Amino acid sequence: MTTQMLDEAWDLSPAVALRPEPFGAMAYHFGNRKLTFLKRMELVEVVRGLAGCRDVRSTLQTAGVSEAQWPGYVAALQGLAATDMIRPRVTSQEAVA
Amino acid sequence: MTILETRPVVARPEGGSLIEQFELGLDAPICLTWELTYACNLECAHCLSSSGKRDPRELSTEQCKDVIDELQRMLVFYVNIGGGEPTIRPDFWELLDYAVSHDVGVKFSTNGVRLNPERARFLASTDYVDVQISLDGATPEVNDYVRGPGSYDTAITALANLQDAGFKDAKISVVCTRQNIGQLDEFKALADHYGATLRLTRLRPSGRGADVWDELHPLPEQQRELYDWLVANGEDVLTGDSFFHLSAFGVADGGSALPGLNLCGAGRVVCLIDPIGDVYACPFAIHDNFLAGNLLADGGFENVWQRSELFNDLRSPQTSGACTKCAFFDACRGGCKAAKFFTGLPLDGPDPECVQGYGETALASADRVLPEQGKDHSKTNPTRNQPIMLTLTRREDLQAPPVSACAENPLAGFTF
Numbered sequence: 001m002t003t004q005m006l007d008e009a010w011d012l013s014p015a016v017a018l019r020p021e022p023f024g025a026m027a028y029h030f031g032n033r034k035l036t037f038l039k040r041m042e043l044v045e046v047v048r049g050l051a052g053c054r055d056v057r058s059t060l061q062t063a064g065v066s067e068a069q070w071p072g073y074v075a076a077l078q079g080l081a082a083t084d085m086i087r088p089r090v091t092s093q094e095a096v097a
Numbered sequence: 098m099t100i101l102e103t104r105p106v107v108a109r110p111e112g113g114s115l116i117e118q119f120e121l122g123l124d125a126p127i128c129l130t131w132e133l134t135y136a137c138n139l140e141c142a143h144c145l146s147s148s149g150k151r152d153p154r155e156l157s158t159e160q161c162k163d164v165i166d167e168l169q170r171m172l173v174f175y176v177n178i179g180g181g182e183p184t185i186r187p188d189f190w191e192l193l194d195y196a197v198s199h200d201v202g203v204k205f206s207t208n209g210v211r212l213n214p215e216r217a218r219f220l221a222s223t224d225y226v227d228v229q230i231s232l233d234g235a236t237p238e239v240n241d242y243v244r245g246p247g248s249y250d251t252a253i254t255a256l257a258n259l260q261d262a263g264f265k266d267a268k269i270s271v272v273c274t275r276q277n278i279g280q281l282d283e284f285k286a287l288a289d290h291y292g293a294t295l296r297l298t299r300l301r302p303s304g305r306g307a308d309v310w311d312e313l314h315p316l317p318e319q320q321r322e323l324y325d326w327l328v329a330n331g332e333d334v335l336t337g338d339s340f341f342h343l344s345a346f347g348v349a350d351g352g353s354a355l356p357g358l359n360l361c362g363a364g365r366v367v368c369l370i371d372p373i374g375d376v377y378a379c380p381f382a383i384h385d386n387f388l389a390g391n392l393l394a395d396g397g398f399e400n401v402w403q404r405s406e407l408f409n410d411l412r413s414p415q416t417s418g419a420c421t422k423c424a425f426f427d428a429c430r431g432g433c434k435a436a437k438f439f440t441g442l443p444l445d446g447p448d449p450e451c452v453q454g455y456g457e458t459a460l461a462s463a464d465r466v467l468p469e470q471g472k473d474h475s476k477t478n479p480t481r482n483q484p485i486m487l488t489l490t491r492r493e494d495l496q497a498p499p500v501s502a503c504a505e506n507p508l509a510g511f512t513f
Binding site: 019 | 109115118123124125127172173174202224225227
């Protein structure tokens with residue numbers, strides 16, 4: 001599961017807004033009205049970086065997260081995915097299919 | 098309250114728990130309550146804002162829209178609108194529309210008086226609007242006793258209108274009292290019947306609530322009943338995190354605290370904007386001691402939130418006095434500041450409803466002085482909607498009608 005997500009492309013959900021906070025960020029989902037806190041600045045950077053990267057692995061690399069910490073970050077991202085804060089990217093090919 | 102020139106920089110722990118971070122405050126509130134008006138058609142006995150009459154200084158439509166613009170800039174994603182009865186403001190629906198179209202979602206509390214079928218259909222057609230109908234008894238007798246005659250029927254009609262219009266997931270908001278704790282299952286059934294979600298909150302001795310708190314607040318054994326009910330049914334029930342003073346029950350049972358923040362968020366993650374733009378630390382503390390500033394006079398809401406001296410005090414480390422020695426301090430963290438303040442207890446002492454019983458001891462102390470309730474918007478002359486908190490009972494010590502000393506009948510005073 002963990003490694004699988006590393007190779008997938010994810011985006012911030014279009015219904016989600018991130019509000020910067022001194023310790024990280026607050027994420028609010030306008031659709032399901034769920035509120036989540038990102039407790040580390042690095043995680044905020046990763047979440048914001050998702051859309052600009054090919055997959056989660058390269059997002060983590062770009063954000064400078066050491067490989068030893070990847071499982072922790074992937075777990076955090078999976079937590080965000082569970083409440084639709086982030087969602088798998090739909091490529092144009094898939095959208096057509 | 099003074100607005101500081103510069104914003105104090107607080108040293109924050111890296112990582113750390115969310116509670117530790119919240120205690121130091123956020124850049125904008127998570128949960129903002131905005132009382133749009135002090136005017137109300139009802140005169141509930143326990144009204145925490147002592148509402149009734151409109152304040153002539155009430156913010157105008159344009160001023161309200163400026164506040165919404167500022168909330169949008171601050172990324173405050175939703176507000177809880179209340180009053181008074183917010184829907185009796187003529188521009189209520191306009192402001193609702195304005196907020197939603199500016200990314201500020203709205204949850205509003207109402208007694209239901211204006212939720213006719215047409216309004217219900219309008220609400221069903223909107224996104225980002227949540228409706229919360231206040232109901233403090235699962236039966237008319239219990240509800241109308243504190244909310245006034247006819248208020249039960251008004252609320253139920255509103256719920257039925259919302260359901261008929263296809264509005265999904267309205268909230269039924271209940272203040273838990275001595276009279277209604279025994280009705281929790283009935284409230285749940287009522288919510289299920291109307292496709293609504295039940296929301297339970299704590300009775301605070303704020304506003305007119307101070308006058309009736311002694312009679313209405315749940316008894317110690319009812320606190321346990323409420324806690325057990327929340328543990329058994331809590332998944333589908335909202336509480337606004339208002340029962341964190343009960344969390345010590347769970348820790349004593351070897352379990353954990355109730356889900357939620359379990360922390361006083363006053364001035365740290367919550368606050369209140371009142372109808373004239375005064376900003377208070379919390380919806381339950383409309384009193385000069387908790388007044389941070391005014392958004393018209395003090396340079397806008399963001400300035401008050403980030404720079405007021407009071408809020409910065411609340412965000413600095415607090416002393417919790419004797420409570421810190423209690424084995425359950427981590428569960429309740431000293432309880433609710435408003436509940437302590439309005440019952441005349443010191444803010445660094447136990448909550449008046451402390452489940453360890455320390456509150457009762459403190460309440461019995463002789464040097465307790467109740468604070469003056471300075472902000473009274475109650476109607477000067479009560480109307481027919483005023484609840485009459487009287488019940489007819491028999492005196493237990495009497496077996497028969499009293500006998501006059503002048504009674505001459507030889508059978509006077511005999512009972513058969």
